[in-house]
Amino acid sequence: MQLSITNLNKRYSNGVLALDDVSLHIEKGMFGLLGPNGAGKSSLMRTLATLQEADSGSASLGDIDVLKQKDAVRKVLGYLPQEFGVYPRTSAHDLLHHLAVLKGFNDKKERSEMVDYLLNKVNLFEHRKKAVSSYSGGMRQRFGIAQCLIGSPKLVIVDEPTAGLDPGERNRFYNILSEIGEQVIVILSTHIVQDVRELCTQMAIMDHGKVLFSGSTDDALTQIKGKVWEKSVEKAELKSYQEQYKVISNKLVGGKPQIHVFSEMPMNSGFQPAEESLEDVFFAKIHNLV
């Protein structure tokens, strides 16, 4: 089964163009959707998750028309929204049961078996009697994954799942995600480049509602291979560098600005070749340098 998105457009009532002619083709496996905040990632995810309409274009999941056959999509969908909350004073066990009922698991025995399995799977079984609202960020995201997996979805959409997690929690979360990615389509949206680097083979970069790049992570890196140069500069000089060169990014290293510059030509005058990273691809794409 594959997901193809063709010429999807969406403009919000406030005039913001959230999706601008988006076309993507996504196969089984982990797919990373990279973009800065406000790039249109969530709009795309919500559209795929049947929560939002598109103005034009189409999307299909196998035989299913995602935009029209919402019920059919919902039956094979696992969705973890960017921000989600839980009912107060409701335990993980009860809440998962409730969500399983929503997904149509009406048989109590079958449901219990699945809920217990999923809680085990995400290592929350021993905390199942506790209120989800008291969980730490990582536990809560794993609960989110557990609810995603109810009913063995064919399409899993996770929107910015690692925001606010500490490194340990993030690792645990990745482990679970990567397992799922072996069987179904998993779309992971994030603005953290590292997430994509570590998990995904396929990816797309979005900004201002447009897809700037889509393909494998390796292809992405190839595009800037040998064309990124770095240099430590003084704060006072920063401005003149930005005027002179195609600066991809600047960040502080040891309190001193370090700039990455895109150049087809080899550079000297203190510029060193930088090791190419997805981050540079990301910034180069959104700054329209490539």
Next chain:
Amino acid sequence: MWKFISYELKYWVKTPMLWIFLLIVTLLVFGAVSSEQITIGGGVGSVFKNAPSVVQSYYAVMSLICLLMTTAFMNASANRDFSSGMYQFVFTSPIKKHHYFFGKYIGAVMIAIIPLLGVSLGALLGPLMPWVQPERYGPVIWNGHLHGILAFAIPNTIIAGSLLYTLAVVFRNNIVSFIGAMLILVFYVVSQGFTSDLEKEWLANLLDPFGFAALSTLTKYKTIEEKNMTAALLEGQFLINRLVWTGLAIILLMAMYTRFSFTSKDRRGKKKRILNETESVELSQLDLDVKRFENNHPKNFSWSGFWHMIVFETKTITKNQVFIILVLIGLINLIASLTSFTGNYGASKYPVTYDVIDYIRGAFYLFLIGLITFYSGVLVWKERDAKISEIQDASPARSGMLFSSKLIAMLFSVLMVLICTIIVGVVAQTAYGYTRYELDVYAKSLLIMDMFAFGYLIVIALLFHYLINNRYIAYFAFVAFIIVNEFIWSLLEVNSKMLDFGSTPSVIYSDMNGFGPFVSGQIWFHSYWTLFSIIVCFIAYAFIVRGMETNFLYRLKHAGATLKKRMPMLSLFLILFVLCGGYVFYNTKVLNTFSSTKAYEQRQKEYELQYKQYENMAQPRWVKLDYHIDIYPYERDLYVSIDALAVNKSAEEIRELHFNLPSVYNAQIDRDTMLIEIPNATLTLDDKRLAYRIYTLEQPLAPGDSLPVKMRTVKLTKGFENQVRFTELTQNGTFFNNFDVMPTLGYARRKEITNKNKREKMELPKRLRLPFLDESDTASRANTYISADSDWVEVTTTISTSDDQIAVAPGSLVKEWEDDGRKYFEYHLDKNSLNFYSFISARYEVAREKWNDIDLEVYYIKAHAYNVPNMLNSMRKSLEYYTENFGPYFHKQCRIIEFPRYSSFAQAFPGTMPYGEGVGFITDLRNVSEDDIDVVFYIVAHEMAHQYWAHQLIGANMRGSEMMSESFAQYSALMVMEKEFGRDKMKKFLKYEMNGYLSGRSGEFEAERPLMETENQGYIHYQKGSVVMYYLKEMIGEENFNRILAQLLEEWAYQEPPYPTSLSAVRAFRNHTPDSLQYLIDDLLEHITLYNNRVLEADYQKVGDEYEVTIKTYSEKFRADSLGKQSEIPLHDFIDIGVFAETKNKKLLGEPLVYQRLKITDKENTFRFRVSEKPYHAGIDPYNYLIDRLPDDNVKKVSEK
């Protein structure tokens, strides 16, 4: 501190909320002052619409309504720094705790008072409007505004504000504040419950946090004149109430201040404990495969899943603390109101189920509407509040299931609350030792009828939330909808209950008749609204928000598609709704009719304008009537035919007969169901609309000639009505009188509009309630005040009913037989009587007794046997006293007959006294203490007395005649009671009568009259009558008094016109009153006289074995005019002075040690007495015989010098 105050002031002044509240209050008061339609806390009667007392009472009511606003201000002020997160900055800056705490408090209180000032704005602006009638307004009197602000606006804001502010500061929880506001309301409601009992009035005065009860106690005897001139000053219990509550509020504020601190603030953070795992998860521990769970039932719907959802949603409501607390408060409120079942004169009633149900409705329904309002929003927004909506919306769960599970959860919760109230009701009944629970009545009233009504509200609330998709606007819209729906239809003069959302014909449950005539209307109207609600559900469901698309146009489009998909189901319900609506319309509009009050009044006006010209036209008078009545109680059908004989008693020839058709006649539907046959007469005018007919005789009827008239009428019940009328004809407990079925002759003055203001508005001339008292007005003396077309008539009746019922008509039962499965009875009236009697049919038990050849009978239902022996006893005792002291009783029977509680009175017809089931049959006399009044005994004695006073001696249609019926009946009943229970019992009774009179005159609509000129003024001829007659008897002696009455009877009983006037009675009293007491006749009967008697000082000194008591008293005597304006007159009165021994009974005085009737001519007097026992109380007019607006200061404890 000032900077916090000024910060609050500046902050609020800029918010629209403050000004919106001010505008609302101003508009409300403006509306009440400048129009007749809007009233706040009851109408104002004859008092100026901008009188100071009115302004003050508006301040009182508004300070209650503003409780909600105060809550908003206090909460926002107290919590603003927290909700905005500013507290971290504020608390770390160098400020003083008390500056912060009190500064914000004072600022918020000052702001919360501002909206209340709208009362003054509205009251000042109202009278300036061009459309108002200037005579309804007085000058601007500022002390009303001042005392409104001082006594209500400021203290009530401080009281509510302190509680709400401290709750908000300490708990930082909206819910706790909300509960606080509810608690204040509960105190208020509970205290209101005590006001009806005179003995507990002080408790109400103290408990009421808003001070209403104390205000109304203080002002209840105020005359119109006084109300127009001044507001109530802060004094007595009113002052105490205000001080106590304000004091409590400030103490609370101080106490909470000590608990307040800047540091331990973030309770939320404290409460929350974040779980953190310790174990790390190794990749290798996990299976590499994720096990697959396929859903084997792809249909997405199953009952078990649905049930799970309902339970889940219901738990959201019922496990929430607000719900639990609200229900508890409601239950406490209910229990408090169930603690007393008080009827008239402070007597208890049996807690019959329908009464308990009414209490439940009164105590609980506001809470339930609040719950529905609040939780409809909570449930609809639950997912979005918890931010789980995206997960839910992306799940394959059906929207319909999500919607209906919420709907059913709401219904369930309301149902559970109602069941709780029933349990409380049953427990309360048990606590009273009453075990006839009638669970079916509870279930039908609360769990079916009311439950459906709440269901409609729930559906509408959900519709608003789904449609509007903004919680606060939806809340507002729902509340506005309820309020608008409440009054808009009467304003638009649309009376059909098919438009007034959720309304059904009102139902009165009766122990006698069950739900009787109301059942079919209820079933159909509820079906109609249920179908309507189901359709509304479809719409709400179609507009459900799923996903992020909240744009209304998008949802509208989507809703169209959804509805199209549901078309088969929807159109089924639409068809059912239209069919049901059509059937209801057919029944209420085609088979039956109804008209608005306005239309009815318009007809009254036309009637008066068109036919008043015939008012004094000579008409023949009925002398003999033979009724044939067939009652079909279960079909609610009635056939009446009357063979009557009328005689021309006038001196002129009569050419035309004018008929007023009775109330059963309805021209619009019962065409020609009133047949009138007069030999040689033609119908020359038939006004169906105004129910008036004129027949012209071929041969004029000469004076003294008689004319037979046959009248036939049929009252058939067809289908059901918009509002059940003519409940007089019903399944078990048919009870109607002759005016209901028989035409009257000549113009009927009783059909005119009586309300003074209404007449003015409808541009009708001023109308006298009754003609002036004038013995030379022979036209008015030609009729009694009961009927205008007959004098003493002979009545025979053949009446039939179903075979399980007994039918009763006036007079002796001559024959009884059965025919064709129906029972027939023939009655003959033994003595010609007034043309005013009733016909009754029901399944009765009968208790019979004989007293000197007179049959004493009580017709009652089995469940109401409690007081039957007591009634028989009262009839016996009454007959004994009356025959001995007044004269013979002319009928051969005395009957008390129970009738359903569609009306609540007891009435005397010749020999027959129908008595409403709610009036005396369920009075609880099991624990009558020594000073309690046996109301059942009293009412029977009173109605028995009417067999003399009204049915033998009846006054002319003129002011004062009611004195001879009602005041004499009150006196007679008092004497029978005094003989039965002793003098002491009279005191409580007279106290209630005095209270009734004084507060009655305070609410007088036109003009207070002296007793001998009373005109339809119950507080005068009943209540002042009791007080005055009893006192007069005290002064001139019982024997003398009774002789006067007996002589009046001898002269006037059963006499043909001209009928006597009250002047005959006054003359008789004058003739038998010694010269020294003649002033009593002036004071008591001819004028309105009030006293102010008071003991200034009372002390004693022991002299040897004896005690010398010195009493200083103060007395004033006033005459009042018709508006209550008093002027002082000199004293020359005999007033009682007494010294009393100690007593254990707090409510009564002890043994009199000295009791003298002394002539008082000075205002201040000092009396000295020697008594042998230690004195305890001393008093002037200690038993309150004289009318005195401050009766409590007549007696004082005696202290040792």
